[in-house]
Amino acid sequence: MTKITKRSVDAAVPGEQEFFLWDEELKGFGLRIYPSGRKMYLAQFRAGGRLRRVNIGPHGVLAPDVARTEAMKHLSDVRRGSDPASERDRRKASPTMKEFGKRFLEDYVASHCKPTTRAEYNRSIELFINPKLGSHRIIDVSRAEVVELHQSLKATPYQANRTLGVLSVMFTVAHTWGVRTDGVNPCWKVKRYKEVKRERLPHTG
Numbered sequence: 001m002t003k004i005t006k007r008s009v010d011a012a013v014p015g016e017q018e019f020f021l022w023d024e025e026l027k028g029f030g031l032r033i034y035p036s037g038r039k040m041y042l043a044q045f046r047a048g049g050r051l052r053r054v055n056i057g058p059h060g061v062l063a064p065d066v067a068r069t070e071a072m073k074h075l076s077d078v079r080r081g082s083d084p085a086s087e088r089d090r091r092k093a094s095p096t097m098k099e100f101g102k103r104f105l106e107d108y109v110a111s112h113c114k115p116t117t118r119a120e121y122n123r124s125i126e127l128f129i130n131p132k133l134g135s136h137r138i139i140d141v142s143r144a145e146v147v148e149l150h151q152s153l154k155a156t157p158y159q160a161n162r163t164l165g166v167l168s169v170m171f172t173v174a175h176t177w178g179v180r181t182d183g184v185n186p187c188w189k190v191k192r193y194k195e196v197k198r199e200r201l202p203h204t205g
Contacts, residue, residue: 097141168187
């Protein structure tokens with residue numbers, strides 16, 4: 001064991017097999033050295049009777065002191081009973097908005113909505129939701145991001161409101177299916193735009 005510093009990290013020479021350098025001051029904070037020369041900071045801990053590891057970030061992108069601080073946060077969470085590795089696995093298992101949108105259209109909209117409504121849902125997802133939120137994990141989408149999407153469509157209030165409505169149904173279904181379990185629909189209380197109805201001119205002739 002040695003204290004993980006820039007000097008000790010730079011001095012770690014890759015071998016034929018990967019190996020670990022463990023910090024002598026912060027138990028569980030380490031560095032994985034790959035045969036390729038890549039060096040990855042990590043935190044190691046026991047949770048649920050299992051030895052778990054969480055990658056913090058590569059050396060070069062992160063300085064040792066920054067990596068140490070991140071490791072302390074992870075290890076502190078473990079002492080409070082949480083499991084950062086399980087949280088990481090849960091996030092990886094969460095579908096993106098684009099992936100969920102496809103399932104939503106196929107398994108919910110197709111059997112619950114009229115053809116005109118299905119077309120509207122498909123249009124909102126393909127043209128407005130996916131370009132803005134498609135790559136986001138559904139469990140990560142926040143109210144602020146929903147507001148940003150809604151505001152980006154303010155020039156067309158009707159479309160902005162319809163897209164917000166589609167998103168709200170998507171999150172409600174996500175909770176029903178257990179895809180999102182925080183009990184929060186990020187569309188709640190997002191103020192809709194006033195829609196000006198076109199006045200029909202009286203028929204003359």
